[in-house]
Amino acid sequence: MNLLELREVSKTYTTRQRTVQALDGVSLGVKEGEIVMITGRSGSGKSTLLHVMSCLDRPTSGSVVVKGKETKDMGREELALFRNSNMGFVFQSYTVLPGYSVLENVMLPGLIKGFPAGELRARAEELLSMVDLSNDTDMDAVNLSGGEQQRVAIARALINDQDMIFADEPTGALDSRNAENVMEIFSRINAEHNKTIIFVTHDRSLSRYADRLIELMDGRIVDGGET
Ligand SMILES: Nc1ncnc2c1ncn2[C@@H]1O[C@H](COP(=O)(O)OP(=O)(O)O)[C@@H](O)[C@H]1O
Numbered sequence: 001m002n003l004l005e006l007r008e009v010s011k012t013y014t015t016r017q018r019t020v021q022a023l024d025g026v027s028l029g030v031k032e033g034e035i036v037m038i039t040g041r042s043g044s045g046k047s048t049l050l051h052v053m054s055c056l057d058r059p060t061s062g063s064v065v066v067k068g069k070e071t072k073d074m075g076r077e078e079l080a081l082f083r084n085s086n087m088g089f090v091f092q093s094y095t096v097l098p099g100y101s102v103l104e105n106v107m108l109p110g111l112i113k114g115f116p117a118g119e120l121r122a123r124a125e126e127l128l129s130m131v132d133l134s135n136d137t138d139m140d141a142v143n144l145s146g147g148e149q150q151r152v153a154i155a156r157a158l159i160n161d162q163d164m165i166f167a168d169e170p171t172g173a174l175d176s177r178n179a180e181n182v183m184e185i186f187s188r189i190n191a192e193h194n195k196t197i198i199f200v201t202h203d204r205s206l207s208r209y210a211d212r213l214i215e216l217m218d219g220r221i222v223d224g225g226e227t
């Protein structure tokens with residue numbers, strides 16, 4: 001069974017000026033433990049696809065099934081809870097909250113969920129060691145380098161023991177050395193903790209970190225779709 005499945009998903013944005021078909025009949029399946037890379041030119045629909053797959057946004061038509069659950073049938077709040085328990089997010093930039101320590105940044109989504117602080121602290125320390133940041137836990141997160149901030153974001157994406165990470169251009173603001181480092185951390189948590197990772201990039205050279213490449217053009221999959 002697929003961990004995540006899209007069937008004939010379309011997404012249209014309607015503004016006052018125009019209608020844009022950002023996704024057009026996309027079908028794909030993602031298996032547990034896969035690393036999937038979504039690529040394509042600017043405007044091809046990568047972010048929209050990631051948002052729809054991760055239930056940050058709903059499709060205009062078609063079906064999104066995650067862990068066997070049809071997300072159409074879930075209400076707004078139920079979906080938000082489902083997302084918070086199953087999915088972690090890493091974005092391109094502004095990923096840490098200034099004025100909070102590295103440790104607090106990682107604990108935050110768990111505090112929102114109401115987990116006991118002591119338990120979260122222990123878990124955050126463990127996650128920070130997983131991303132090689134054990135020595136910086138008390139520092140204000142904003143003082144870390146860009147690459148280190150992305151590693152904080154990865155640790156934070158797993159604080160509720162989510163089994164999927166969605167990342168939109170996670171290396172987009174990094175130099176190549178830091179980009180490699182972030183990708184190596186994704187590889188490691190995939191290999192050692194069986195986390196499923198779905199990331200968007202326009203950088204083709206990162207495909208060596210992926211099990212599968214999905215290429216989009218004008219909202220359609222031109223390579224790597226279905227199961
Ligand atoms: N909120 C929105 N409102 C209107 N159009 C949008 C919105 N988000 C994206 N689009 C349009 O949908 C298309 C796909 O965008 P996007 O998914 O962001 O592509 P990518 O991430 O590959 O650059 C583009 O034409 C973009 O302008």
Ligand SMILES: [Mg+2]
Pocket residue numbers: 046047048
């Ligand atoms: Mg984008």
